[in-house]
Structures are given as C-alpha cells and as structure tokens.
Amino acid sequence: MAEKIIILDFGSQYTQLIARRVRELNVYCEIHPFSKIPELDDSVKGLILSGSPCSVRQEDHPDINLGALIGEVPILGVCYGAQLIAHKSGGEITPSKIREYGRANLSKVDSTNELLKEVDLDSQVWMSHSDTIKSIPDNFEIIASTPQVEVAAFHSKSHPVWCIQFHPEVTHSSQGKIILRNFVVHICRCSQDWTPDIFVDATVSDLKDQLGDDQVVLGLSGGVDSSVAAMLIHHAIGKNLHCIFVDNGLLRKNEFSDVLKSYEGMGLNVKGVNAAKEFYKALEGLTDPEDKRKAIGRVFIEIFDAEAKKIKNVKWLGQGTIYPDVIESVSVNGPSVTIKSHHNVGGLPAKMNLKVVEPLNTLFKDEVRRVGRSLDIDEKILGRHPFPGPGLGIRILGDITAEKVEILQEVDHIFINGLKDKGLYNDVWQAGAMLLPIQSVGVMGDERTYERVVALRAVSSVDGMTADWCHLPYDFLADISNQIINKVKGVNRVVYDISSKPPATIEWE
Incomplete structure (x- = not known):
C-alpha cells in the first residue's frame, strides 16, 4: 500500500500549494475537506491541517474531533490549523492588535527540535493571519518566535504534534521546504519513492486489472492531459483503446491536421472527425458565453456519441481529468460557485451509459507533464499551452x-x-x-x-x-x-x- 500524507483543507488559498511542496519531496499526498476525514489506515504517515480564512473565535468555525487524531499519526498545524490545535487544547486565541500579514524573520529558533533542524536564525517566513495565539496549552512549548509573534511555532511535549503560525509552503518562507521536509521525511518517515516511473508502473498495472479486455473510448484534444491519459491506457490495453479527435471548427489554424500528425508513431488508434458545420449551425445567433459553451458541449456529445456507437462493445469512457478538477468538485463548503462551465465535457457518461476511467485524477498539471516524459511522449505535445475545449468559441466575444x-x-x-x-x-x-x-x-x-x-x-x-x-x-x-x-x-x-x-x-x- 503506497504511503501518503493527508492534508485537511479548512479553506485556505494555499492548500494546493502545500500538496505541491509535499509531492516535490517525492511523497504522495491527498487533500480532503476537514468535514470528510478519510480512514487513517497504515498507508497514512502524517496529517497536515491547512490554513483558513475563518477564525477559531467564530461560533461556526471549521472544526474537527482533534482528540480522535492525536496520537494516531504525526500532525502539523499550519496557521489556522495551529490556532485550532491551540484553541482545542486549552490555549488562548485573541484578535491581533495589528494584522500580521507579510514577511517576518525568526528571532528565536530551537534548531534541536526535529521540525526546525537546519532552519537558520533570522530565516524569513510568511505570515497571513488576523488572530494571535496569546498563550499555548500547558503541555506545549514554543520553538520559534519573530519580533512581533512570540508563538510562531510550538510543539507538544507529549504527542507528535507541531504547529506553525506562518506558511512554509509559499516561496516567501525562504526555508519552508526544509520545514516540510523535516516533517514529511524525518518525522513521518516517508520513504520518498513516489516518482513518475513508479506512478506509470502502478497505474498501468491497475488499469490492466480494472479494464481487462474491455473496449475504451477517449476524446483526444491534442493537449497534455488527454494525450498522457491515452498513453497510460494504451500501455495497459493496446488497441482496445479507441481515440476520437473532433474538429469543432473552432480550433487553431491547421490544428486538426497538425494534431493528427503529432499522434503518428505513438501507436494510438486515433480517428479524426470533421464536424465544423454542425458546430457552426448550433452556434448561429448565440452571443451569451454560457449559451455558446453549452451548445458546443451538446454538439460534441452528439458527435462523440455517434462515433462511439460505431465501436463494438465499448464499456468505458477515458478522460484526462486532473487533480485540481477533483478538488474543486469537493470543496470545503461543497461544490464551488460556477464561474463558467468547465472546459471538460459534462454529462457524457450518463448519456452513453459508460463507466469512467480517469488515470490522471490524482495529479497536478506539472506532474502530468513529468509522467508524460516518463512515457516518452513528444515534448511538442507535453509543452503545448492549454487550449479550452470550446476553443475559439470563447475567444470570439459575441456571435460566431x-x-x-x-x-x-x-x-x-x-x-x-x-x-x-x-x-x-x-x-x-x-x-x-x-x-x-x-x-x-x-x-x-x-x-x-x-x-x-x-x-x-x-x-x-x-x-x-x-x-x-x-x-x-x-x-x-x-x-x-x-x-x-x-x-x-x-x-x-x-x-x-x-x-x-x-x-x-x-x-x-
């Protein structure tokens, strides 16, 4: 069972950045809403409690049963996470006299403490909070301070619990990576063996077990995510993967032919479908951005569905969904507000009665590229800029x-x-x-x-x-x-x- 760090998200804008920093240490981690704490099985080596825009002084502040977690695995509280631990353990949290936001320097560092080994005195850190930890619980000790913040970091004397009032994940904290390394590698004892090659081997093996001899259909776009997803599935089931690339008439100049050419030599089973006329007809007279997106999505589903039905015994839909898409769909306070319809196709599996396979849904975009390099995918594909599904349809303001x-x-x-x-x-x-x-x-x-x-x-x-x-x-x-x-x-x-x-x-x- 692969080892991992669990990050409990209390709504901080920096939560994904914590996950990135942990993964840069070649350690797998997952983000979960504080309200949906997963089972802490043997694979979980540590917990990180994120920051939050909320205050523990609010009656309805984000809360967890901390007593059920302390002692199970090492815990690191960051900003709000640190205040929550202090608050629930008997410490005192008060409003800051001045808002503590921005760069600060450590004026006290206990470098003998496991969390702060190799952290220098005067090291720069990034503060972002409006509450202050006035006093820490009796069984805790202060291990770092700044001139303005006495309780910049503290540690439980009886349990593997560490708390820091600043954000080690941001680049402004000059030795933040060292602190996270100390927690993840030295305290949680993670082996740092989560690499692109290991991911490819494990994912292909899992896909073979999951898909067997079934037929899979996948919509290619020429972009990074769909290309890497296709290659992973291809390595698992070969010609049982059927890729469809639809020209909606809203692609870049020569993109339809260029993308099809870029897949030559990769061994993929790719079919190109020119459907520009159908899309133009559906878009005729539409000016509202959401109306255009929905029309483009609807016609894509119709074209894709018709092409998929030409393939016998298709049971799976392959998608290039990546981790940020998953995180946004299970946000701290439920699904986030719709700014605009997602570029990815929605509703397709239900219409086609297919099961979904998403081999990249645990990866960030930069990790997808690293996996692509491990699969020897051409840099022209991996380095390609993101291009929205609706294409030029959402770059032409007004009617199309x-x-x-x-x-x-x-x-x-x-x-x-x-x-x-x-x-x-x-x-x-x-x-x-x-x-x-x-x-x-x-x-x-x-x-x-x-x-x-x-x-x-x-x-x-x-x-x-x-x-x-x-x-x-x-x-x-x-x-x-x-x-x-x-x-x-x-x-x-x-x-x-x-x-x-x-x-x-x-x-x-």
Whole structure:
C-alpha cells in the first residue's frame, strides 16, 4: 500500500500549494475537506491541517474531533490549523492588535527540535493571519518566535504534534521546504519513492486489472492531459483503446491536421472527425458565453456519441481529468460557485451509459507533464499551452461566424508562432488572442478604416488556478501588432491584456 500524507483543507488559498511542496519531496499526498476525514489506515504517515480564512473565535468555525487524531499519526498545524490545535487544547486565541500579514524573520529558533533542524536564525517566513495565539496549552512549548509573534511555532511535549503560525509552503518562507521536509521525511518517515516511473508502473498495472479486455473510448484534444491519459491506457490495453479527435471548427489554424500528425508513431488508434458545420449551425445567433459553451458541449456529445456507437462493445469512457478538477468538485463548503462551465465535457457518461476511467485524477498539471516524459511522449505535445475545449468559441466575444473564426485563427497563428520564433513560448503558461465585438477608427494608406479590435493574452501560472500577465518585451509586442494589422484583413487595432487571475479569468468568456 503506497504511503501518503493527508492534508485537511479548512479553506485556505494555499492548500494546493502545500500538496505541491509535499509531492516535490517525492511523497504522495491527498487533500480532503476537514468535514470528510478519510480512514487513517497504515498507508497514512502524517496529517497536515491547512490554513483558513475563518477564525477559531467564530461560533461556526471549521472544526474537527482533534482528540480522535492525536496520537494516531504525526500532525502539523499550519496557521489556522495551529490556532485550532491551540484553541482545542486549552490555549488562548485573541484578535491581533495589528494584522500580521507579510514577511517576518525568526528571532528565536530551537534548531534541536526535529521540525526546525537546519532552519537558520533570522530565516524569513510568511505570515497571513488576523488572530494571535496569546498563550499555548500547558503541555506545549514554543520553538520559534519573530519580533512581533512570540508563538510562531510550538510543539507538544507529549504527542507528535507541531504547529506553525506562518506558511512554509509559499516561496516567501525562504526555508519552508526544509520545514516540510523535516516533517514529511524525518518525522513521518516517508520513504520518498513516489516518482513518475513508479506512478506509470502502478497505474498501468491497475488499469490492466480494472479494464481487462474491455473496449475504451477517449476524446483526444491534442493537449497534455488527454494525450498522457491515452498513453497510460494504451500501455495497459493496446488497441482496445479507441481515440476520437473532433474538429469543432473552432480550433487553431491547421490544428486538426497538425494534431493528427503529432499522434503518428505513438501507436494510438486515433480517428479524426470533421464536424465544423454542425458546430457552426448550433452556434448561429448565440452571443451569451454560457449559451455558446453549452451548445458546443451538446454538439460534441452528439458527435462523440455517434462515433462511439460505431465501436463494438465499448464499456468505458477515458478522460484526462486532473487533480485540481477533483478538488474543486469537493470543496470545503461543497461544490464551488460556477464561474463558467468547465472546459471538460459534462454529462457524457450518463448519456452513453459508460463507466469512467480517469488515470490522471490524482495529479497536478506539472506532474502530468513529468509522467508524460516518463512515457516518452513528444515534448511538442507535453509543452503545448492549454487550449479550452470550446476553443475559439470563447475567444470570439459575441456571435460566431466562419469569417470571424478565420480572422482570429490568422491573428492567433501570428501571435503563437511569434512566441515560438523568439524563444518565448516556453516562458508562457498560456497564450491566445481574443476577437472583440467592437470596431475602431484607423488610418491605412491615407484612408479611414473602421475595423475590428483584437486583444492578445499571455499569462504565467503553475496550474491555471491563479495566473499573472506576462511582461513580454515591448519590441516583440510591437512587431506582433504590426504583423497582425498588416497581414490580417479586417483588423486595425491590437491591445494587450494586463489583467491577473483573480480578479480576471484567463479566457475572456
């Protein structure tokens, strides 16, 4: 049974980052809502209690039966997790006189304590809380302080319980990785054997047992997730996997043929289906983003269902669902608010009466790429920017027409190829162009023009949960703008989007 660390999520914006840091130590971990604590079997080596936007002083604060957990496995409380442990063990929590947020330095460090070995005096940490631990329980001892926060870290004298008031998972905590390593490796004694190769071997073995001789159908997109999922299933069942790549008429320029070509030599059983006319017909006259997404999803289901029925005895639907999708669907306070319909197809298994197989649903995006490299998948596929399922349909604001799609394809082609030519593509997490539903006055050849406006978007991110706009060189942006206006008929103005996520989303619709 593979060993793991369990992270109990109390709603912190940093919870996923804790999981990343643990996995960077080659230790598997899972995030669970505090209200749904899993069974602590022999595979669970430790618990981490996350931060939270809540206060333990609230009557309805997120709470757990701590007594049932203490003594079972080592526990690390982070920020709110530390305050909760102190509060439930007899300590006192009071409002901070000033909000303790931002960088701080440790003025006291007990480097003999297992958690703080190799942590330097004056080490920088990141604080983010509005409550203060005024006093710790009787059976605890303070092991770290800052000039403003006396109880920066403390430890139970009788049980394997450690608490820290700061966030070791963020990069601002300069030796946070050392602290997490001390807890996960030295205290919890995890063996650090969770690697991409081990994941591939274990997953392929499990898929063989799960799928047997059954037929599986999977929708390929040309992106990282679906490609890696397909290869894992292919390694398990070979030609019993049937991949379908649907051209919805909203792909990038030449993408349909380029993607099909990229799969040549991989041994996959791939069928391409050109259904652009069906999608354009369904989108005719629609302007609301959700209406467009739903229409695209509905037609995709119809096309995919029709193609799947041509395959005999299909019992499984393969999907490239990754861990952030799973986490969001079981959030601390129930399913999170719908900002916009998910890019992945929804409702397909119920309609097709198929069982679902999701070999990547425990991995983050960067981990999917590492697994892909272990499977020897071409870097052109693994390094490909994310591209939404609805494609250019949500990058054309307003109604969709073949003419608009062609204009945006040309603009996008110039932008993406420019990033590649200048060696900037791999520095960007996702890039694309938006066709805006406005026209502006311009001058071309001494003549007045009244043509379309396009917006360029390029962001840096780790997994798309948050993102910041990329500071692309001005001369590059000037060159791309010049090329677009000169080469794409119907466009006379180019703007660059400098919004981060949040508050903006990556896609405009």
